[in-house]
Amino acid sequence: MADNDSVLAAATQWKGAPMALATVVSTWGSAPRPRGSHMLVHADGRFEGSVSGGCVESDILATAAEVIAGAPFALKEYGVADDAAWEVGLPCGGQIAVMVQPVGAEGFDPELFDRIAEARDAGDALAVSTDLDTGQSSLRTLEGAAFVNRYDPPRRLLIVGAVQIAQALAGLARELGIAATVIDPRARFLTAERFPGVTLDDRWPDEAIEALGPGPSTAVVTLSHDTKIDDPALIAALARPTCYVGALGSRRSHAARRERLAAAGVAAADLDRIEGPVGLDIGAIGPAEIALSIAAAMVAAFNDRR
Known part of the structure; x- marks a missing residue:
């Protein structure tokens, strides 16, 4: 494209x-x-x-x-x-x-x-x-x-969890011409000082994602490490034709995540759409490199290369 x-x-x-x-x-x-x-x-x-x-x-x-x-x-x-x-x-x-x-x-x-x-x-x-x-x-x-x-519609990235990785990822998205929105109901995390020039959304992630309507030109990435925040966001993202869905965490935590989402009624085919651990395996160390691995995986999905 x-x-x-x-x-x-x-x-x-x-x-x-x-x-x-x-x-x-x-x-x-x-x-x-x-x-x-x-x-x-x-x-x-x-x-x-x-x-x-x-x-x-x-x-x-x-x-x-x-x-x-x-x-x-x-x-x-x-x-x-x-x-x-x-x-x-x-x-x-x-x-x-x-x-x-x-x-x-x-x-x-x-x-x-x-x-x-x-x-x-x-x-x-x-x-x-x-x-x-x-x-x-x-x-x-x-x-x-x-x-x-x-x-096609403009590419978008919905980042769930206003953590340090999200700061780096939002910056990379801006350089890539991808409109980023950071979603987090925790006011102390979601501040303009931490995310200058980025669209911020303080609604609960499932509500925000449903309202924002991700589709084939949208990626959703969960980074909060809080199941109360990440799980509803993933369920909402998988209910839409979202281009890329990724979730931060280890293989063990992702296996547990799959069990929770399956128990919540998410179909196996939709669970397979989640990339967990999120991002390309580049041996990333630290927030900036993890953000780079996520950005690369997201672009690959946008370009239908995965």
Whole structure:
């Protein structure tokens, strides 16, 4: 899944200005950016996002300027064929095709950005189809040579337990572009001083998670080590199509946890969804390394690599 959050935010900020939208429509080999990645170019030369991590951006900027000036949409292919590829190409050895459209009625209608934002705010995914012969984008299902880009809801992380690991994990989530919420009914733990700039929720975890409605773009991690807090949170998270559910603790404590949750009526298939002990086994020592292992496991789940 392409990460286009910054591009969608820029589209809102630059609304009304002449712009062009570049999109990776196909990849092969070690392409640096996934299919669906965007780069939005403003008429004044500003841009947001990336289609190659820097390899072909200069050429895309030049093409975008032409499109903004009235040239038709362009479909460009980049790869490595000769020494010139080091100037405009992919020295990593991959190949990509990039479409450059005007942002407007004859290309990517600005209203599509609004529809995408509305769907994401509602926690829904939205698909936009583009005719590769005309460069016209639409919410309709198109026949023929069409590229379909899916915009998923923003990634979220619900952290249960305002402990030291949670402080490090919330910081990592912010750097990864994942919106973190720390949930803990214990007022002494849940303070703005301990979690600056993080959304805090002092409801009981089952109530908070049910209200926040985790889905395929949400991870839930329990860290409190208090069964009165963690167990209800896990039950609530497993009742939803939550992407990743992890629980801190040893293998022995996780076996006991499974017994408690089974006695509470959680099905065996749902119990198997819990990663316990939480995180990738990297030999983590200390809160920061444990948080790193959890963040890595969460990203792997988001990217469907586990």
